[in-house]
Amino acid sequence: MTVTFTDVILVTLALLSLLTGLSVVVLSLTWLERKFLGRLQARVGPTRVGPMGLLQPIADAIKLLFKEDVIPGGADKVLFWLAPLLVFVPSFVVWITIPFARDVVIRNLDLGLFFFIAFSVLSIVGLVLAGWSSASKYAILGGFRSAAQLISYEIPLIMTILATVMLAGSMNFIDVVDGQRTVPYAVLMPLGLVIFFISGLAEIGRTPFDIYFAESEVVGGPFVEYSGAHWAVFFLAEYINTFMVAALVALLFLGGWSWPFGDLPSAAAMALFLAKTYLVVLVIFWIRGTYPRLRIDQLMSLSWKVLIPLSFINIILVAVQLFYGWPAWTLTLMSLAVLAVPIYAQIRYQRIPAMERARRYAERGIVQRAKVRS
Amino acid sequence: MISGLKGLLITIRWLFRKPVTAHYPKQHLPVQQRYMGFPSLLWDITADEPFCTGCMVCVRECPTQCMTAVMHDNPKFTEGTSHRRKIIESFEINLNRCILCGICVDVCAFDAIEMSHEHELSSYARNGARADLPALLQIGISFQEKTNWQPVSPERNVAATALSKKAAAAQSRDAAKSAESSEGEG
Numbered sequence: 001m002t003v004t005f006t007d008v009i010l011v012t013l014a015l016l017s018l019l020t021g022l023s024v025v026v027l028s029l030t031w032l033e034r035k036f037l038g039r040l041q042a043r044v045g046p047t048r049v050g051p052m053g054l055l056q057p058i059a060d061a062i063k064l065l066f067k068e069d070v071i072p073g074g075a076d077k078v079l080f081w082l083a084p085l086l087v088f089v090p091s092f093v094v095w096i097t098i099p100f101a102r103d104v105v106i107r108n109l110d111l112g113l114f115f116f117i118a119f120s121v122l123s124i125v126g127l128v129l130a131g132w133s134s135a136s137k138y139a140i141l142g143g144f145r146s147a148a149q150l151i152s153y154e155i156p157l158i159m160t161i162l163a164t165v166m167l168a169g170s171m172n173f174i175d176v177v178d179g180q181r182t183v184p185y186a187v188l189m190p191l192g193l194v195i196f197f198i199s200g201l202a203e204i205g206r207t208p209f210d211i212y213f214a215e216s217e218v219v220g221g222p223f224v225e226y227s228g229a230h231w232a233v234f235f236l237a238e239y240i241n242t243f244m245v246a247a248l249v250a251l252l253f254l255g256g257w258s259w260p261f262g263d264l265p266s267a268a269a270m271a272l273f274l275a276k277t278y279l280v281v282l283v284i285f286w287i288r289g290t291y292p293r294l295r296i297d298q299l300m301s302l303s304w305k306v307l308i309p310l311s312f313i314n315i316i317l318v319a320v321q322l323f324y325g326w327p328a329w330t331l332t333l334m335s336l337a338v339l340a341v342p343i344y345a346q347i348r349y350q351r352i353p354a355m356e357r358a359r360r361y362a363e364r365g366i367v368q369r370a371k372v373r374s
Numbered sequence: 375m376i377s378g379l380k381g382l383l384i385t386i387r388w389l390f391r392k393p394v395t396a397h398y399p400k401q402h403l404p405v406q407q408r409y410m411g412f413p414s415l416l417w418d419i420t421a422d423e424p425f426c427t428g429c430m431v432c433v434r435e436c437p438t439q440c441m442t443a444v445m446h447d448n449p450k451f452t453e454g455t456s457h458r459r460k461i462i463e464s465f466e467i468n469l470n471r472c473i474l475c476g477i478c479v480d481v482c483a484f485d486a487i488e489m490s491h492e493h494e495l496s497s498y499a500r501n502g503a504r505a506d507l508p509a510l511l512q513i514g515i516s517f518q519e520k521t522n523w524q525p526v527s528p529e530r531n532v533a534a535t536a537l538s539k540k541a542a543a544a545q546s547r548d549a550a551k552s553a554e555s556s557e558g559e560g
Binding site: 036039041043047286287289291343346347350 | 377391
């Protein structure tokens with residue numbers, strides 16, 4: 001295969017339009033988040049810059065670009081400059097293969113989901129490097145936390161992606177969406193949707209899992225020492241990741257651009273996909289407006305004790321259904337039954353009085369007994 | 375789990391409520407009737423002069439020493455249109471220093487000072503929040519008009535009432551005296 005000059009121009013143009021599109025998406029997300037959170041808290045959000053504060057994200061971007069870019073004296077300068085790129089590039093590159101509609105995609109890969117998994121893991125390196133090179137204890141703590149959290153939550157995330165791949169019989173995004181022409185996988189596999197959504201939230205560090213940013217504990221985690229344009233790059237990556245997880249939920253579980261009433265024209269399909277994605281984004285913001293942050297031990301035990309076993313069970317369910325060729329609704333039933341188990345256990349656990357719970361916790365040796373007054 | 379879902383329901387319900395935000399410089403929330411703003415001096419309409427006699431009780435009691443007062447002889451007393459022998463000549467409150475404690479109001483025997491509704495006093499000058507006598511009276515008069523303020527002891531402090539009371543007392547005294555003298559004559 002020879003690469004012609006036209007190919008280079010086309011690819012460059014496609015990447016540039018992707019970058020522009022994603023920047024617009026990030027601007028819209030910041031506006032949407034502030035407006036939506038404001039309304040959740042009986043405030044109005046930004047109102048001053050432009051009508052309904054619509055120009056506020058642009059004002060923020062200009063402010064960030066003109067701010068002084070401080071590098072701490074003890075920092076490892078090369079790595080300090082490199083870390084934002086290592087976070088941003090993977091989250092950007094992934095979009096090359098994420099389709100917005102059947103024919104709106106830069107390069108549809110047969111191993112699209114594999115490509116996504118391979119690149120989304122890379123951002124951990126950037127976060128740890130950012131923490132390490134800042135020469136700040138808060139940053140390094142945040143870096144360690146991000147490594148622990150992201151590696152833990154990658155397993156359920158990837159396992160759930162694997163289950164959808166098994167259902168679709170392909171790692172191609174378009175095939176996965178085509179597999180949901182009649183029934184979206186959210187209906188077939190509610191357990192998978194729940195696991196994917198929760199671990200996706202953890203993967204992008206949105207609020208119940210924003211332990212490695214944690215302003216109140218590690219004052220911003222790996223980003224403490226960053227300011228100006230470099231901080232803006234992290235910020236960009238964070239929101240692109242949010243949008244990416246929402247887009248993946250829409251693609252893998254909500255049927256992407258397809259709906260049950262036949263095929264749509266390309267523009268309408270893309271609008272449908274974006275509508276689904278923004279809906280998931282709103283749910284993410286809604287959760288941010290509701291829940292407090294988890295503790296780090298709660299975070300780890302949620303992943304290793306609950307989500308990882310459940311994600312393996314999810315794969316086994318899908319495998320059993322596919323192997324014996326049972327009808328699709330059996331998978332829904334099995335999935336719901338398995339989902340009911342942790343919910344039931346959680347409800348039972350919450351019925352136990354708090355003191356009794358604390359005593360059991362102490363008996364397991366995690367907290368010293370003497371500290372729990374009976 | 376269930377409480378978590380309840381939490382989600384609560385937050386989504388707030389989404390459909392009206393925001394409580396007031397866009398402050400554009401939109402002012404109404405001040406409550408008993409709001410305690412900066413102190414102001416009140417105006418006695420009946421004698422067309424301030425209530426304040428410059429007795430300096432508030433100046434001495436002020437914990438932050440934010441006031442000064444100077445009194446002089448009241449010309450209206452010699453004219454007979456007021457019952458106040460002394461009247462305030464100049465009064466100044468440094469409202470930057472005032473802590474809105476209200477002690478000056480408590481100690482005033484002349485109903486002359488009152489905590490007004492004034493609360494927006496930002497200024498560009500360092501001494502911009504120093505209120506002199508006309509300024510304090512202006513705040514006080516608008517406060518009086520807005521809230522229909524009434525003095526606590528009008529028979530002592532409102533000039534017209536006090537004068538008429540004094541006149542009545544003098545009359546009855548004269549009457550008693552004349553009766554006494556007529557009794558003595560008789």
